[in-house]
Amino acid sequence: MKPTRPGGFFIASLLSFAILSSSLRGMMMKKLLIAVLALGLAGCATKPFEEIRTIYDRDITTAKENLTHVRVHRVSQLTGSALEESCPLVLKVDEKEIAGLQQNQYVDIYLPHGDHTLSVRFKCALTEWRKSTQLIADGKPKEFETEIGADGQYRMWQTK
Numbered sequence: 001m002k003p004t005r006p007g008g009f010f011i012a013s014l015l016s017f018a019i020l021s022s023s024l025r026g027m028m029m030k031k032l033l034i035a036v037l038a039l040g041l042a043g044c045a046t047k048p049f050e051e052i053r054t055i056y057d058r059d060i061t062t063a064k065e066n067l068t069h070v071r072v073h074r075v076s077q078l079t080g081s082a083l084e085e086s087c088p089l090v091l092k093v094d095e096k097e098i099a100g101l102q103q104n105q106y107v108d109i110y111l112p113h114g115d116h117t118l119s120v121r122f123k124c125a126l127t128e129w130r131k132s133t134q135l136i137a138d139g140k141p142k143e144f145e146t147e148i149g150a151d152g153q154y155r156m157w158q159t160k
Helices: 009-041
Strands: 068-074 091-093 096-101 105-111 112-124 131-137 142-148 152-159
Touching: 068 096, 068 131, 091 142, 091 152, 096 105, 112 142, 131 142, 131 152
Parallel strands: 068 142
Antiparallel strands: 068 105, 091 096, 091 112, 112 131, 142 152
């Protein structure tokens, strides 16, 4: 009779348990990762736009007859989110400061007919860089969105 290795069955059972628990851990980690991602996406879900709180020129934000309604919305994003409320994205119309936009805020402005320049830049910016765009106020409502690019550049585009 050949001698058997003592504990051979035990070692095989232990090895099987280790492999099974490893795959169970992997499944648990996958489930945990999916749960964390789902919570993260829920936290980033689109919220309704908020009306702006920081207005520098109330006259241009007051609706009047025979003016063109323009809405400017700052997109909610991660870039620039570390900046405090003391450093809003300032909207200028024809070089005049109108409002300070925080993330996911909008401002409604009313412009007389004709050519105008909209521009944005952070209030606390160290450079004079900004994004400007031209618009023709013609009585038809207009909408613009603005954001900060991944490389820190300002962006603004017309959506309506």
